[in-house]
Amino acid sequence: MVSQAEKVTLSRSAARRRRRVRLGPLSGLSHLALAVWTVLVAVPILWTFLASVKSEDEIFGSAWSLPAKLRWDNWARAWDHAHVGQYMVNSVLVVVLGTFGTMLFGSMAAYVLARYRFRGNRAIYVLFVSGLAFPVYLALTPLFFVVRNMGNVPLIGQFIGLDTRGGLVLVYIAYSLPFTVFFLSAFFRTLPGAVAEAAFVDGASHSRVFFQIMLPMARPGIVSITIFNVLGQWNQYQIPLVLLSGQSKDKWVLTQGIADISTAAGYDADWSALFAALSMAILPMLVVYTIFQRQIQAGLTAGALK
Amino acid sequence: MTKVRTRPPLVNRTSLTRGRFIAGFLSVPVLLYLIYVIAPYAQAFYIATTDWRGVSASPRFVALENFKRLLSDDVFWTAIGHNGLLLVLMPLLTIVIALFFAFLLNAGGASGGVSGVWGSRFYRVVFFFPQVLAVAIVAVLFQQVFRPDRSGMLNAPLMALGLEPIGFLSDPGVAFWSILGVLVWQAVGFYVVLFSAGMASIPREMYEAAQIDGAGRGQLFFGVTLPLLWDTVQVGWIYLGIAALDVFAIVWVMTAEHGGPDHSTTVMAAEIYRNAFQYFKFGYASAMGVVLFFFTVAFAVVAMRLSRRERIEF
Numbered sequence: 315m316v317s318q319a320e321k322v323t324l325s326r327s328a329a330r331r332r333r334r335v336r337l338g339p340l341s342g343l344s345h346l347a348l349a350v351w352t353v354l355v356a357v358p359i360l361w362t363f364l365a366s367v368k369s370e371d372e373i374f375g376s377a378w379s380l381p382a383k384l385r386w387d388n389w390a391r392a393w394d395h396a397h398v399g400q401y402m403v404n405s406v407l408v409v410v411l412g413t414f415g416t417m418l419f420g421s422m423a424a425y426v427l428a429r430y431r432f433r434g435n436r437a438i439y440v441l442f443v444s445g446l447a448f449p450v451y452l453a454l455t456p457l458f459f460v461v462r463n464m465g466n467v468p469l470i471g472q473f474i475g476l477d478t479r480g481g482l483v484l485v486y487i488a489y490s491l492p493f494t495v496f497f498l499s500a501f502f503r504t505l506p507g508a509v510a511e512a513a514f515v516d517g518a519s520h521s522r523v524f525f526q527i528m529l530p531m532a533r534p535g536i537v538s539i540t541i542f543n544v545l546g547q548w549n550q551y552q553i554p555l556v557l558l559s560g561q562s563k564d565k566w567v568l569t570q571g572i573a574d575i576s577t578a579a580g581y582d583a584d585w586s587a588l589f590a591a592l593s594m595a596i597l598p599m600l601v602v603y604t605i606f607q608r609q610i611q612a613g614l615t616a617g618a619l620k
Numbered sequence: 621m622t623k624v625r626t627r628p629p630l631v632n633r634t635s636l637t638r639g640r641f642i643a644g645f646l647s648v649p650v651l652l653y654l655i656y657v658i659a660p661y662a663q664a665f666y667i668a669t670t671d672w673r674g675v676s677a678s679p680r681f682v683a684l685e686n687f688k689r690l691l692s693d694d695v696f697w698t699a700i701g702h703n704g705l706l707l708v709l710m711p712l713l714t715i716v717i718a719l720f721f722a723f724l725l726n727a728g729g730a731s732g733g734v735s736g737v738w739g740s741r742f743y744r745v746v747f748f749f750p751q752v753l754a755v756a757i758v759a760v761l762f763q764q765v766f767r768p769d770r771s772g773m774l775n776a777p778l779m780a781l782g783l784e785p786i787g788f789l790s791d792p793g794v795a796f797w798s799i800l801g802v803l804v805w806q807a808v809g810f811y812v813v814l815f816s817a818g819m820a821s822i823p824r825e826m827y828e829a830a831q832i833d834g835a836g837r838g839q840l841f842f843g844v845t846l847p848l849l850w851d852t853v854q855v856g857w858i859y860l861g862i863a864a865l866d867v868f869a870i871v872w873v874m875t876a877e878h879g880g881p882d883h884s885t886t887v888m889a890a891e892i893y894r895n896a897f898q899y900f901k902f903g904y905a906s907a908m909g910v911v912l913f914f915f916t917v918a919f920a921v922v923a924m925r926l927s928r929r930e931r932i933e934f
Binding site for chain 1: 661746756759817
């Protein structure tokens with residue numbers, strides 16, 4: 315005799331079997347389709363890594379041949395002669411300072427706008443958020459002259475004018491503010507106020523409440539938006555192209571430097587070194603991404619999922 | 621028992637310290653923002669009405685002269701056409717491909733539409749990777765992939781088979797499609813992750829209920845997944861549309877003559893940059909920027925209008 319429960323499981327598994335028949339061997343096809351895209355994504359990148367240890371003759375002889383021996387000297391040439399090392403240092407410097415400034419000023423502004431009521435609050439918020447709607451290309455020309463004029467400011471001018479990393483950092487901060495303020499003020503608004511109230515009762519100052527209570531409470535939002543800004547500023551190409559001219563190659567950032575190696579390259583170009591330079595730009599991203607992929611995916615999609 | 625809430629004492633909360641705190645926290649960000657963002661945008665609209673040429677020349681007011689000249693500027697119209705084509709095709713291709721993969725990842729499993737395929741995490745991680753690379757780096761990468769001779773990743777096997785090499789970037793009839801391909805290549809992973817997140821929040825019972833009613837996988841997708849995911853798809857569509865209007869680095873770095881050959885790949889942003897920083901026609905370039913701005917606003921408005929559809933709550 316079959317019990318009621320068994321009957322149910324039997325019919326369930328039967329239904330599952332029927333379903334599987336109707337849907338066919340789609341799992342296999344799914345994997346095939348997914349594998350095709352995996353190949354499309356991975357192969358160009360792996361091919362670049364491969365070319366970076368080939369000799370010039372091997373690269374031009376046949377794109378798919380394996381190198382006779384691994385030529386790591388390509389990497390050394392790219393690092394020194396093609397200045398990839400210098401570009402990398404500049405990029406790190408600019409992004410670290412730029413993101414730190416963005417997060418500091420962005421969270422301060424977002425916090426005040428989200429949790430304090432005062433006249434003009436709404437206007438300042440709208441001013442920040444309206445920046446999201448403007449294409450940066452509209453601002454390029456005036457921005458160039460603004461930064462040039464900043465170079466004439468006494469004392470600090472030499473650090474924030476054209477062809478300086480300081481100028482680039484300030485511009486990065488300013489252009490990262492709209493999204494940072496927009497995202498973080500929404501985040502600060504959702505935080506409970508009880509802890510802050512208690513701290514005020516104990517006599518804590520406004521800024522102390524911000525730095526020691528609210529900022530730590532906003533950690534998840536801060537992490538997401540920091541990742542967003544790090545990647546955005548690391549990958550920026552248009553703004554450095556305008557602000558750091560050809561006369562200051564020692565200040566150039568990585569994207570600019572690598573694009574220049576490839577566009578300026580004539581017939582006597584060092585193609586193996588170009589592939590090595592390209593690999594050097596990709597590899598750190600690959601490592602960082604592999605370690606932090608969950609946070610990075612969350613950080614980048616955070617804006618869209620709100 | 622009722623909780624007694626006592627108002628906090630007024631120490632440290634006087635309006636003076638409060639006001640000073642607000643001003644102190646806002647001053648630096650607002651100042652930076654006014655100098656580097658608001659002032660340039662405001663100036664751009666004025667510069668667009670001048671004939672400003674050259675770094676040291678002074679601008680002269682010419683009203684709408686620049687815009688009149690733009691109307692008969694064939695290169696700029698070509699650029700607008702390319703942006704328009706990208707505006708339609710890039711979101712369409714990216715979203716269709718991303719929806720397809722996201723659906724496979726979430727509902728392509730052996731149990732018939734309710735479970736994800738094995739290894740879906742791995743696929744998601746791989747697909748997303750191009751998104752973290754700089755567009756300029758991707759441009760250089762694909763410049764090598766598309767090389768026109770035996771050293772190109774794609775042409776090498778073609779030539780080995782005895783076929784003619786394809787001028788991915790050198791043939792004016794092909795170059796634009798190469799650009800589109802790279803843009804989609806880089807964008808798909810982001811939307812796979814975005815749509816997957818959306819699909820994961822659709823209750824499993826919805827699928828099971830539809831299956832009991834005899835829905836196949838296609839019906840599941842169009843009947844359950846797509847309607848419930850519609851909000852996310854719209855957000856993606858707006859993002860991609862804005863990105864299509866802002867295409868720059870991929871064209872500037874990857875193509876011959878920065879938008880060539882023969883203007884076959886040029887876009888508005890590239891023409892703005894070329895006119896401003898290679899020809900030093902600041903007034904004219906700003907006028908182009910204003911046009912781009914209005915295109916962006918128009919797109920945003922149209923997108924918002926079209927997307928106002930009945931929202932399905934679940």
